Amino acid sequence: MIELLGNLQIGFATAVSLNSLFYCFVGCLLGTLIGVLPGLGPAATIAMLLPITFGLDPASSVIMLAGIFYGAQYGGSTTAILVNIPGEASSVVTAIDGYQMARQGQAGLALSTAAIGSFFAGTVATLIIALMAPVLAAAALTFNAPEYFALMVLGLVVSVVLAHGSLIKALAMICLGMLLGLIGTDVTSGTERLTFGSNELADGLDIVAVAIGLYGVGEVIANLNAPAEQRTAAGKAITGLLPSRADMRRIWAPILRGTGIGSLLGVLPGAGALLSSFVAYAVEKKISRHPHRFGHGAIEGVASPEAANNAGSQTSFIPMLTLGLPSNVIMALMIGALTIQGIQPGPEMITNQPQLFWGLIVSMWVGNLILIILNLPLIGLWVKLLTIPYRYLFPAILVFCCIGAFTLGNSVFDVYVMIAFGVLGYLLKYLDCEPAPFILGFVLAPMIEEYLRRSMLLARGDPTIFISRPLSAVLLTLAALAILAVALPAVRKTRDEALVEE
Amino acid sequence: MASIVRKPKDLIAGVLFLAVGIGALVLLREYDMGRASRMGPGYVPAVISGMLLFFAAILIFRSFRGPQEVLAAIPLQAPLAVIAGVLLFALLLRPAGLVVAIIPMVLLGMFSISRTGLLSAMLTAAILSAGSVLIFVYTLGQPIPVLGYWFKG
Known part of the structure; x- marks a missing residue:
């Protein structure tokens, strides 16, 4: 406990300096600004804004990134409530009751409920990270190559199991992502692989350019084809921002439940945050004495999923910070940003870079606080932004995407990469292939290859090493069970129901 | 069938x-x-x-088994316009610079959607072009060529 306080103190010293607060503030503001724009989820927002942080020192850049992350998440819920456009998959459930509340003139209450729920969940999840991370990092230091390999395989498998849609397609997408992720110089032999003789490909494809293409350009194209949405709630004056005492009594329990569900499920790779908000909503509906109110503006249906969503996205930092493993696209981008700053996320980070590590954790909490202060007064501005027709917005998004890709390495090549993946993303989406497994495979491929090679070198080519080491045996068994479970028709049906998207 | x-x-x-x-x-x-x-x-x-x-x-x-599924035609007009616009941006950025490269991208994109007038499209392009130079180059100090080598004899 004393140790925890000491660590948090280190964190506060980093995160609460004037400089850090400034970057946290700017990050939150920019993140919300872009995140509020319809059709742009957190992944696209972060990918587009990443290059801005490259010029800063590591601590400021990480803190600003965390701000962008929370801003983008928060922006997604705001649009879900106000105009029924979920900024990301995990706010889909928020839109169900949140938008109904907005239509009944309770937009302010819905927004503040989401904000309070998120803030509370964020605070709890931050404490969980602060408590868990050192323990896990210490355990991770005893891991060897086979354990890491098994862990990554499990991560990929779980991300597929939690994704919706066809299992085979998701598995194929992982393979495709891994194949493209291996383009570039092979670390061990120095051979340039699959580069088609191009110098620009020697360092491989830039994950950020790929993400801007898939999520930014790809989404713009997809949105242009969709019929124009109805935006009825926007324009109405928003009143009654603060919840009354009676409201507070109705939301505290759902917020607590949501926080618990989110913190637990967020650690899972893949759709952790998505799953947690769906589960939280389902739980609230099940235990409610008035389940028929859900779908017609039930405040619990906003409070619990929003808390779960935020807690989940926060605890999804745990695998990244302690093992150096990304559990979703956003964490993959974070790892990319940290690597550019010369920081290798993983178990050593906590001892080698204590200021940065604890600074990041505390800045998560500060970011949540800034958001609640920043957003409630600025909601009017976000609403105005939403009344801009999409035909004026999407050119701006395209410009951001292009500039973001170019500034990655000051090279037009990254813009071409972005275009290629925009086209690919559009095509694959049309064929019902989800981009998330692709990105995870893409990021993990070089690491998986490295750990597989090291394991086999260690075992002199004997693959039983993965079974003879207890931890890797357990992890791989879990992965096999997960695949088998999804392949069974009964489990498959409930999974499809749980993850169904409107 | x-x-x-x-x-x-x-x-x-x-x-x-x-x-x-x-x-x-x-x-x-x-x-x-x-x-x-x-x-x-x-x-x-x-x-x-x-x-x-x-x-x-x-x-x-x-794919040869199970119930029949229909293949909806893939919409191509807007995607092609957007892709062409972004490609033009990439091609023009070095030689012409950011100010110029943004214009055809925005115009192509906006014309791909009907209902957009010439004037409002031009205005959007101009605002975005000036705005991004102001934000990205002058405020954030990103090393993006504002005017390309075509303009620097």
């Missing part, structure tokens, strides 16, 4: 994955495979290509 192909999307996706897998294997012939205890640069990519081929085969096989 049921045709032989029941899931056209799965078939297309399967063929696509199959093509990538075979293409990768062909390209990988020039790299050293090594053996399991000492893997060469070609080993892991070849294994992954093999897995990709396996899943592609399942997809193709299953």
Whole structure:
């Protein structure tokens, strides 16, 4: 406990300096600004804004990134409530009751409920990270190559199991992502692989350019084809921002439940945050004495999923910070940003870079606080932004995407990469292939290859090493069970129901 | 009416994955495979290509079974306009600079949607062009060429 306080103190010293607060503030503001724009989820927002942080020192850049992350998440819920456009998959459930509340003139209450729920969940999840991370990092230091390999395989498998849609397609997408992720110089032999003789490909494809293409350009194209949405709630004056005492009594329990569900499920790779908000909503509906109110503006249906969503996205930092493993696209981008700053996320980070590590954790909490202060007064501005027709917005998004890709390495090549993946993303989406497994495979491929090679070198080519080491045996068994479970028709049906998207 | 192909999307996706897998294997012939205890640069990519081929085969096989699914036409007009615009941006950025490169991208994109007047499209392009120079180059100090080498004799 004393140790925890000491660590948090280190964190506060980093995160609460004037400089850090400034970057946290700017990050939150920019993140919300872009995140509020319809059709742009957190992944696209972060990918587009990443290059801005490259010029800063590591601590400021990480803190600003965390701000962008929370801003983008928060922006997604705001649009879900106000105009029924979920900024990301995990706010889909928020839109169900949140938008109904907005239509009944309770937009302010819905927004503040989401904000309070998120803030509370964020605070709890931050404490969980602060408590868990050192323990896990210490355990991770005893891991060897086979354990890491098994862990990554499990991560990929779980991300597929939690994704919706066809299992085979998701598995194929992982393979495709891994194949493209291996383009570039092979670390061990120095051979340039699959580069088609191009110098620009020697360092491989830039994950950020790929993400801007898939999520930014790809989404713009997809949105242009969709019929124009109805935006009825926007324009109405928003009143009654603060919840009354009676409201507070109705939301505290759902917020607590949501926080618990989110913190637990967020650690899972893949759709952790998505799953947690769906589960939280389902739980609230099940235990409610008035389940028929859900779908017609039930405040619990906003409070619990929003808390779960935020807690989940926060605890999804745990695998990244302690093992150096990304559990979703956003964490993959974070790892990319940290690597550019010369920081290798993983178990050593906590001892080698204590200021940065604890600074990041505390800045998560500060970011949540800034958001609640920043957003409630600025909601009017976000609403105005939403009344801009999409035909004026999407050119701006395209410009951001292009500039973001170019500034990655000051090279037009990254813009071409972005275009290629925009086209690919559009095509694959049309064929019902989800981009998330692709990105995870893409990021993990070089690491998986490295750990597989090291394991086999260690075992002199004997693959039983993965079974003879207890931890890797357990992890791989879990992965096999997960695949088998999804392949069974009964489990498959409930999974499809749980993850169904409107 | 049921045709032989029941899931056209799965078939297309399967063929696509199959093509990538075979293409990768062909390209990988020039790299050293090594053996399991000492893997060469070609080993892991070849294994992954093999897995990709396996899943592609399942997809193709299953696309001939099950209930009939319809293939909606893929909308192309707006996507093509947007892609063409972004390509122009990439081509123009170095020679013409940011100010110019943004204009055709915005115009092409906006004309791909009907209902957009020439004047409002031009105005949007001008605002975005000036705005991004102001924000990205002058405020954030990103080293993007404002005017390209065409303008610097």
